[in-house]
Amino acid sequence: MKGRVTSSYNNGISAEWGIESYFVPERKGRPIERQRSAENVSVIVSVDSACSSVLKELLINDEPVKF
Numbered sequence: 552m553k554g555r556v557t558s559s560y561n562n563g564i565s566a567e568w569g570i571e572s573y574f575v576p577e578r579k580g581r582p583i584e585r586q587r588s589a590e591n592v593s594v595i596v597s598v599d600s601a602c603s604s605v606l607k608e609l610l611i612n613d614e615p616v617k618f
Contacts, residue, residue, distance in 0.1 A: 552596075552598050552604050553569070553601075554566040554568045554569070555567050568596075568604050569603065570604050570605070573606050573609065575618055576618050579618055583611075586616075591611065591612050592609070592610070592611055594607075594608065594610065
């Protein structure tokens with residue numbers, strides 16, 4: 552998966568993968584933000600043949616978030 556190193560320190564790095572943000576329909580963002588802050592959040596990502604990543608699905612507590 553392609554990424555971009557944004558900084559390095561000691562023996563570690565910080566990287567951006569192109570999936571750090573996502574857009575949600577109008578008036579749906581606040582409830583999702585509240586859940587996201589208090590719950591276990593994960594995503595399903597697809598990687599194409601050029602190694603670019605695309606966020607496919609947002610999960611909160613292993614349940615898909617419906618928009």
